[in-house]
Amino acid sequence: MSKPRIAFIGTGGTMASIGRGPLDIQDYGVAGIVMDAPAILARVPELAEVADVFAVPYGAVISTRIGFTDWRALSRECSRLEAEEPGLAGIVIGHGTSSMEETAYALSLSLKVSVPVVMVGSQRPASALSSDAGMNLLNAVRVAASPQARGLGVLVLLNDEIHAARDVTKTSTWRLQTFRTPDFGALGHADGDRIAFYRRPLRRAAPDTEFDIRGLDVLPRxxxxxxxxxxxxxxxxxxxxxxxxxxxxxxxxxxxxxxxxxxxxxxxxxxxxxxxxxxxxxxxxxxxxxxxxxxxxxxxxxxxxxxxxxxxxxxxxxxxxxxxxxxxxxxx
The missing domain is CATH 3.40.50.40 (Rossmann fold)
Incomplete structure (x- = not known):
């Protein structure tokens, strides 16, 4: 039986970073080593057990710099992938956690693709002792491959929890459980045995929205x-x-x-x-x-x-x- 085909777009962030040693979990940016998408995938060979994951070139951008220009580029890239990649089951976007919730919501308002799109990052660099990068990535791929993830808008996966882009927010600077949905809680969990969803968001989300940023030159201030x-x-x-x-x-x-x-x-x-x-x-x-x-x-x-x-x-x-x-x- 063939495995689901998943695209991985790596934009940088903590999950792409290599620090100065396994205990460097806060000042790792000083090392200046940021992996591209193929290198990130290569560090998690277990991905092959759950899906056929291929890397999509993008570029390393610290998340404090990400804004409309990248939202537009990612929207266009997701549309291209669905149109040109046969049998595509889902898309995973690696992203720094600082502005992840904003990119996730912007894409959830504007994407025009039918396959699930899952945002993922990590709180600790890939080189750190007990880094969450590898498991977060593997679980994001599992969620993107899940038929139940369709029609939920863009999802955010960290720390085994699946959240709706509209509702999730970063709540802690360093803790692994930083992403939370304050009023409603997670949509589900990426557990060891299966992807378990328990509720669906009711607010309108991609691809059924009236917004399309792919052709815009700039957003109103x-x-x-x-x-x-x-x-x-x-x-x-x-x-x-x-x-x-x-x-x-x-x-x-x-x-x-x-x-x-x-x-x-x-x-x-x-x-x-x-x-x-x-x-x-x-x-x-x-x-x-x-x-x-x-x-x-x-x-x-x-x-x-x-x-x-x-x-x-x-x-x-x-x-x-x-x-x-x-x-x-x-x-x-």
Whole structure:
């Protein structure tokens, strides 16, 4: 019986890094050794036991540099792979964990492929004692090969847990269990005996979305204003002056900034900027209160600020209508 055929795109990150020794688990970037996709696969020969995995050249990019240009390139590459690789069962993308949740959500909003796409990384470099890189990669391949993974949007796999791109977030700097879905928990687990799914996300996700970034030259500028005690409107005014077409307010829970920030946001709206109100706490919904309705702010639901920024930028690429953008925040 033939094994499922899985493409692996390696973009760099901790799982591609080689440190100065097995105990170098934090300052490994100083060594400057980053493996390409074929080298990463070569370190995990056990992959051949579960799938026919082939490497896709991309390039090593630290995840703090990854943004729209890479999202577009990865979207195009995934489309090419599905069109040109016969019998492709799934795609795995290796990625640094710093911005993985943002790339995962951007792709989950915009990919136009039917095969499962799974994002994977590691908290410890491949050279480290007890590195999680090899097992994470093997489990990501197993998930991408699972028929149950179809239709769930982009998935994130680390530490044996399968998460939906929309809901997952990085919660710890160094711990292996860093990726969590605060309000709902994991979709399932990559256990030793099988891939076990227990629930499906209901929010709309790739490939059935109204967003397609493959032909875009640039995304509309959207900035995040982080609320804190004594925050004034300086940052918000600067974002407007820089050409922001949207601003996400990362407000206090349950969803508001300081009075000075609110004044600046209302002025921004009067200048044509769309404002989305999120919360900085990372859990729970921001709901449309009477005051928010009067101000014209769009609630972010339970999206964290960095993901609300992505959805707002994607929304602004297709419409300027606040009512339509509000619908999108209720849909995705």
């Amino acid at each position: 959207v900035d995040i204003a982080y609320a804190h005690a004594d925050a004034d409107g300086t940052a918000i005014n600067a974002f407007v002056a820089a050409g922001a077409r949207g601003i996400v307010s990362a407000g206090f829970a349950p969803g508001s900034g300081t009075p000075a920030e609110a004044d600046a946001l209302r002025a921004a709206m009067a200048a044509g900027v769309v404002v989305v109100q999120a919360s900085r706490v990372g859990s729970g919904r921001v709901v449309r209160t009477e005051k928010m309705g009067r101000d014209g702010f769009i609630p972010a639901d339970n999206l964290n600020p960095q993901k609300a920024r992505i959805l707002l930028a994607f929304a602004l690429s297709v419409t300027q209508d606040p009512a339509e953008i509000s619908r999108m925040f209720e849909t995705y």
